[in-house]
Amino acid sequence: MQKTKKIIVFSNKLTKKNDSKTEYEVFNSWENFIKSELEPIGFWIAKDFNDNYLSIVNNIRRSNWWYKYCFSEDNLNNKLLDGSLDIDQAIDKCNLSEEKIAKLKFSLGGLAPSEKLLVYLYLREGLEIVPQFNPNAPKLYTYPIIEILSDNQNDLDWYQELIRKNLIAYKKLIDRVRLCNKCSSAHIYFIDVCPNCKNIDIKRSRFLHCFACGYVGKQEEFSKGYDLICPKCNAHLKHIGVDYDLPTAQYICNSCGYVFEEPETIYRCIACGEEGSPDKLNIQEFYSIEMTLYGREWLLLEQKKIIFSVLSESLKYVSLEYFQLLLDWFIKLYKRDSNFSFALALIKFQNIEEIIQFYGISQSIEIYRALAQRISEMLRNTDIVCRDDEYKLWIFLPATKKKCICNRINKLVNSIQPESGVKIKVYINIQYSSEIDSEINAEFLMNKLDKTDD
Numbered sequence: 001m002q003k004t005k006k007i008i009v010f011s012n013k014l015t016k017k018n019d020s021k022t023e024y025e026v027f028n029s030w031e032n033f034i035k036s037e038l039e040p041i042g043f044w045i046a047k048d049f050n051d052n053y054l055s056i057v058n059n060i061r062r063s064n065w066w067y068k069y070c071f072s073e074d075n076l077n078n079k080l081l082d083g084s085l086d087i088d089q090a091i092d093k094c095n096l097s098e099e100k101i102a103k104l105k106f107s108l109g110g111l112a113p114s115e116k117l118l119v120y121l122y123l124r125e126g127l128e129i130v131p132q133f134n135p136n137a138p139k140l141y142t143y144p145i146i147e148i149l150s151d152n153q154n155d156l157d158w159y160q161e162l163i164r165k166n167l168i169a170y171k172k173l174i175d176r177v178r179l180c181n182k183c184s185s186a187h188i189y190f191i192d193v194c195p196n197c198k199n200i201d202i203k204r205s206r207f208l209h210c211f212a213c214g215y216v217g218k219q220e221e222f223s224k225g226y227d228l229i230c231p232k233c234n235a236h237l238k239h240i241g242v243d244y245d246l247p248t249a250q251y252i253c254n255s256c257g258y259v260f261e262e263p264e265t266i267y268r269c270i271a272c273g274e275e276g277s278p279d280k281l282n283i284q285e286f287y288s289i290e291m292t293l294y295g296r297e298w299l300l301l302e303q304k305k306i307i308f309s310v311l312s313e314s315l316k317y318v319s320l321e322y323f324q325l326l327l328d329w330f331i332k333l334y335k336r337d338s339n340f341s342f343a344l345a346l347i348k349f350q351n352i353e354e355i356i357q358f359y360g361i362s363q364s365i366e367i368y369r370a371l372a373q374r375i376s377e378m379l380r381n382t383d384i385v386c387r388d389d390e391y392k393l394w395i396f397l398p399a400t401k402k403k404c405i406c407n408r409i410n411k412l413v414n415s416i417q418p419e420s421g422v423k424i425k426v427y428i429n430i431q432y433s434s435e436i437d438s439e440i441n442a443e444f445l446m447n448k449l450d451k452t453d454d
Contacts, residue, residue, distance in 0.1 A: 007091055008033055010056050011046035024087065030059045042069040042094030044087055050074060057081055061148045067101075067108060067119050069094050079132055079144040082124065097123050106303045112362040114162055116149045118299050121168065121291035131174050131286040138271070140177055140186040141286045159289070167295035170287035178267075178281040185271035190278065192263035194253035201254040202263055209247045210235060216247060216259070303361050304352045308391050310365050314372040315385050315393075323386035327396055327442035334433045341433045343400040346449040347375075347393040347409065348427040358422040367424065370416045378412060392450065405430050 007024045010033075014026050024044070027033040043060055045053045053072060057080045060070050069082045071090040085093065100123050101108070108119065121127055131141040146159050162168045177186045194202050206219040213233035222228045228237040228244070237243040252259050268275050298306065318326075333340040349368075356364045375393075379385070384396040397405070409428050417423050429449045436445060 006038065006040065007042050007044055007087070007094055008038065008040040009044045009046060009087070010049045010052070013048045014046050024091075030056055040065060040068060041098055042090060043071070044085075044090045045070070045072040045076075045081075047073040050076065053081075054078070058148065061145070064109065066116060066149065067123055069097055069123075079130070080148065103300060105301075106356065106361065110357075110360055112360045113146075113149045113151055113158055114362050115360055117146065117159060117162065118167060118291065118295055120145060120149070122296060122299050127290070128171055129289040131288070133175075138185050138187070139179060139284060141175060143289070162295070163289075166292055167298055168289050169292050171290050172288045174286045174288060176283060176285050178278070178283055180267075180269040180272060180274050181276065181280050181282050182274040183269060183272040184282065185269055187270040188267045188281070189270065190265055190267050192265055194256060194258055195260055195264040196258035197253060197256040198264070198266075199253055199255035202251050203254060204250055205252050207247050207250065207252075207259065208237070209245050210237060211243055211245070218252070303356050304391070306361065307352050307356065307364055307368050308349065308387070310369045311372040311375075311387065311393065314369070314376040315379075318384055318386050320386050320388055320394075323384065323394060323396065324442040324446070326384065327445070330396075330398065331433075331436070331440065331442065331445070334436075338433075341399060341401050343397040343405060343430055343432045344445060344449060345395040345397065345405055345409070345430045346428065346446075347395070348450070349391045349393070350425040350427055351422070352391060354422055355424065359418070367416065367418065371413065371424065374412045374416060375409075378408060394446065401432070401434070 009024045009026045010028070010030075011026055012028050025033075025036065025038055027036070043056075043065075045056060049056070050072075053076055057070055057078060060066065060068065061080050069090070070080070071082050071085045071093070072078075073084060073086070075084040082093075104119070104122075111119065121129075129143055129145060131143055133140060134142050143156075143159070147153070147156055150156055150158065159168065163170065178188065179186050180188055191200055192202065193200050207216055208219055208222050208228070209216045210222075210230040210233065212235040213230060215230055215232040217231065221231045222237065222244075229235070230237060230244075235243065240246070250261060251263055265278060266275055267278050267281060327344065330340060330342050334342065352364075352368075355367065359367065379395070380397075382398055384398075386394045388394070406428050409426075413424060413426055429451065431445060431449055440448075
């Protein structure tokens, strides 16, 4: 028998309804819902609960059910809601979401903000996260879902890393905002100042230029009743273009007396008081955001394979077939001439699942990325690496006789171990050419190295 699906309804008036299609539980507060210890497939807010909806939706997005659909009966135009539907439509949407969740190969508990955002977008196919204008926000725009999923409210730019990795992408330019180059606030205003002394006490005036003596001054200085008389040479100015003209300079500074054509414009930051030229302002563009096809594929892949794949960023691989062919050839060379010494090392990653479960996929990627970088720094240009589908790393080291490689690798692993929490476990084994039998081949040698770590 198919299990009945439940949705959590917040309402002051609605009563519990059971029929062949839906079953839901009604609560008049978030606290009462928490006490019920029910596991919801989604949430629905009745229109009689509109006055209290904001605290409900914020509680949902900050809870362990942050990824669940939350619909409202009325269109409340909130970016944290998933729109308005009637309750039966909401049930159908939530059931589809449960099917998508079942396809994920990892737990939704303990995820990093970046992983949460990817899951949120994955469950809402085709969703565009549109920045919301907020005059009280430092940069005038916010992404509400990014803000509420963040661990640190002082760091809301972590999603840029997902952009860089092409897991999410900008779609449509919404606005372009200029920011203070000191505190990155968009709360700035512009003022006109004197280009000479930077004082704001400037006035727009009309100036006259006397052709007789060359004097330039305010029109008020030349006005004598209905006549224009030069205050310097007393010449009567009757005809413009013959006795005088109007120069382009239209401003005067009441502080330093400087006459100029156009004032200088500077910005002043309301948040920190910084002043400067507008061309020094930083520019930030706000786009709508959507999940890429690559981001969806990345999320649906087995997470253990994702972790192992990050080793490719720092290590150059050859195929397993080529690796074995090369190893066979070197074994034959060594049989003919012992000067062709070599070593074969195996590094087997043993507890990737445990690392992912404890740290989440994003932090685990960074841990193994650091390990790959250290291994890469240890290797020589002549060393050859391959990996197989069983999370094993094979390293062929030609012209190698020193028997200290295991210790070096162990020290390398210990150097990047997390300070607390689950530690990386690896099984390391190495075989030197001086230790191999005369009738050995590549496949036999690799099987010999690949022993279970007791």
